Amino acid sequence: MAKKSHVKVRLVPEAKPDSAFYYYVKKPSGGEKAKIKLKARKYNPVTRKHEIFIEKKLPPHSK
16 A cells, blocks of 8 residues: 555644634645645634634544
């Protein structure tokens, strides 16, 4: 089986990281871009504005 070339990360609002709204995006798992923390300007429907979203670690899975 081949290694995954992307990993799933969660983007949360920079101003309010505990917000109920977040995005899931794919990020490369290897290479130069894998080491850089992801930042993106996305729409937040809670505040109804475009905001900066930053990468956070995924929550642990419950079994």
